[in-house]
Amino acid sequence: MKQRIVLFGEIMLRLSTPGFQRFTQANSFDACYGGGEANVAVSLANFGLDASYVTVLPKNDIGEACLRELRKYGVDTSNIKFGGDRLGIYFLETGAVARPSKVIYDRAYSSFSQVQKGDFDWDKIFEGATWFHWTGITPAVSQGAADVCLEAIKAANRLGITVSTDLNYRKNLWKYGKKASEVMPELIEGCDIVLGNEEDAAMVLGIKPEGVNIEGGHVEAEAYRSVSRQIMERFPRVKKVITTLRGSINANHNTWSGVLYDGTKLYTAPIYQITHIVDRVGGGDSFMGGLIYGLLSYPGDDAKALNFAAAASCLKHTILGDFNQVSVDEVEKLMDGDASGRVSR
Numbered sequence: 001m002k003q004r005i006v007l008f009g010e011i012m013l014r015l016s017t018p019g020f021q022r023f024t025q026a027n028s029f030d031a032c033y034g035g036g037e038a039n040v041a042v043s044l045a046n047f048g049l050d051a052s053y054v055t056v057l058p059k060n061d062i063g064e065a066c067l068r069e070l071r072k073y074g075v076d077t078s079n080i081k082f083g084g085d086r087l088g089i090y091f092l093e094t095g096a097v098a099r100p101s102k103v104i105y106d107r108a109y110s111s112f113s114q115v116q117k118g119d120f121d122w123d124k125i126f127e128g129a130t131w132f133h134w135t136g137i138t139p140a141v142s143q144g145a146a147d148v149c150l151e152a153i154k155a156a157n158r159l160g161i162t163v164s165t166d167l168n169y170r171k172n173l174w175k176y177g178k179k180a181s182e183v184m185p186e187l188i189e190g191c192d193i194v195l196g197n198e199e200d201a202a203m204v205l206g207i208k209p210e211g212v213n214i215e216g217g218h219v220e221a222e223a224y225r226s227v228s229r230q231i232m233e234r235f236p237r238v239k240k241v242i243t244t245l246r247g248s249i250n251a252n253h254n255t256w257s258g259v260l261y262d263g264t265k266l267y268t269a270p271i272y273q274i275t276h277i278v279d280r281v282g283g284g285d286s287f288m289g290g291l292i293y294g295l296l297s298y299p300g301d302d303a304k305a306l307n308f309a310a311a312a313s314c315l316k317h318t319i320l321g322d323f324n325q326v327s328v329d330e331v332e333k334l335m336d337g338d339a340s341g342r343v344s345r
Contacts, residue, residue: 003296004050005131006079006161008152009037009138010112010145011055011066014281014322016092023093023102033069034322036135036168039282042323043289043312045074049296052076054125054152058111062087073323079125084111092281095251101280105172113142120148122155131292132156135166135285136204139183140173146183153190164193166288167200180204188235193295195242195288201227205234228261239263240295242306244287244313245271252277256314258287260306267303269310274317286316286324290331311335 015029037053044051053075057063059082066087070077088107095101107113126132132152139146156163165188174180184204188194201207207230228241240262247255257271290312294305311334316324 002048002050003131004052004129005041005044005133005292006052006054006125006129006156007037007041007133008054008149009035009135010088010107010110010141011035011038011053011057011070012088012090012107012110013062013066014090014092016094020094020096023091023104029091032321032323033066034282036137036166036285037133038070038075039285039322039324040133040166040289040292041070041075042073042325043286044293046325047289047293047328049293050076052079052125052129054079054120056081056083056111056115056119058082058084058086063111073325079120081119082111084109084114086110088112094279097250097252100251103172103281107141110141113145115142115148116144117147117151120152122152123159126155126159126161129156129159129161131162131164131296133164133166133288133292134187135288136168136180136184136200137170137173139187140170140180143176143178146178146187150187150190153187157190162193163191164288164292165191165195166284167194167196167204168284169200169203171203181206185235189237191235192237192239193242193291194231194235194238194240195244195284195291197244197246197284198224198227201231201243205231207231224259225261225266228259228266232261232263240302242291242309244284246283254280254317256283256310256317258306258310260302262302265302267306269306272310272314274314278318279320280317282322282324283313283316285322287313289324293328307335308332 017026041051041053088110091104093102224243245257258269260267290309294308298304312331315326
């Protein structure tokens with residue numbers, strides 16, 4: 001029987017400049033779809049799991065196109081509701097070398113942002129589910145989205161469903177009068193698995209690692225042990241804390257790894273040198289998708305689950321768009337050391 005994972009959040013239309021053009025140069029935009037939880041859902045569906053995505057889409061041709069895109073990858077869309085007038089949009093300018101990428105959001109008054117408590121029957125949605133995932137982007141969108149997210153978490157807790165979150169701090173989204181530090185702690189209290197990075201921990205929880213230099217492309221994994229301990233002490237329900245480790249040498253060359261702390265032991269994934277990044281957007285989501293798959297598929301082997309997540313995300317950096325379109329076999333080959341990129345015949 002397939003593991004069933006429920007995910008809740010907003011999916012958007014992504015409009016990116018062709019190649020490495022700046023916004024001021026572009027005469028056209030490449031279109032695709034993406035969003036934190038939706039990206040994780042596609043990863044899980046590609047890995048053969050039952051991923052049920054919950055969101056709100058506008059009842060128009062753009063909403064229908066988005067729905068079909070999710071279905072194309074095998075994501076369960078039966079719990080998606082229609083309402084509101086528009087799909088949120090984000091514009092992406094891909095950086096190069098010393099010039100960073102830029103994102104501009106156009107998601108105010110989106111269909112998803114209008115969601116309210118009681119819009120979803122979570123007990124029904126969670127029937128047969130073993131896992132629920134959300135990200136810190138969702139409660140940043142609107143008070144209603146934050147309320148519904150909390151509603152879902154409480155239902156999952158009551159039903160004994162594992163809850164995971166990616167802290168995903170986005171400073172440009174918290175605009176409805178609340179700070180992340182005011183909203184997120186109550187949501188995290190209901191979580192079993194927490195993923196984040198050094199900025200997330202600092203901005204959302206006020207927890208900072210020591211001895212970390214990310215600007216020079218060097219990340220010291222051991223420094224995150226104290227951060228993980230502080231999170232687990234503050235939120236007793238949390239069983240595992242995972243930190244993604246990105247060293248940004250420049251916009252095209254990153255180091256990539258991660259650590260997992262289970263309350264006793266700190267596991268460290270191999271460090272990947274990603275020297276020619278194709279698209280880093282969705283990198284953290286692909287890590288989360290790989291992590292959920294790994295924890296479910298390799299029970300009792302946290303090291304292997306972490307390594308699967310890091311390898312899956314490494315491969316995502318080679319794929320255009322938000323979605324990580326790789327298979328379990330491709331991820332496991334990279335885990336086994338095959339990074340040659342030779343043609344598979």
